[in-house]
Amino acid sequence: MVDCSHGNSEKRHEKQPEVLESVIDQVVAGNRSISGVMIESFLEEGNQSIPNDLSQLKYGVSITDKCIDWKTTEEILRRATADSRPAAADRSTANHEAQTSSNDNAPTGYPAGALVILVL
Numbered sequence: 001m002v003d004c005s006h007g008n009s010e011k012r013h014e015k016q017p018e019v020l021e022s023v024i025d026q027v028v029a030g031n032r033s034i035s036g037v038m039i040e041s042f043l044e045e046g047n048q049s050i051p052n053d054l055s056q057l058k059y060g061v062s063i064t065d066k067c068i069d070w071k072t073t074e075e076i077l078r079r080a081t082a083d084s085r086p087a088a089a090d091r092s093t094a095n096h097e098a099q100t101s102s103n104d105n106a107p108t109g110y111p112a113g114a115l116v117i118l119v120l
Helices: 013-028 070-101
Strands: 036-039 116-119
Touching: 013 036, 013 070, 036 070
Parallel strands: 036 116
Antiparallel strands: none
16 A cells, blocks of 8 residues: 555645556556555645634645645546556456465455555
8 A cells, every 4th residue: 555645745745646646657567566545635735723713714624634635636546547447457367366276365345456545
């Protein structure tokens, strides 16, 4: 699982799309050790401190880590899906073959070859 935020983006939330692109390039190139990615996302970009007067909170802005906005999230996920589709098919075939020979530790709940994407 690769965290597209925090250290991999130098704690600059706006670099998460670049990190995701690099991860997808690695998956497409055959890296099978990557099982998924985590993206820090919210309705609006950035973050905010919790003010004394809670009525000053901005709707849709994170109160924890800085996030990319939902529009950007949608764009990068659509692009990642399109770019990784051929690799996902290859992973699915390889995982199916591996699972039919040994099913003891096979992950459950995801289609074979799926790349898990967590949007937090």
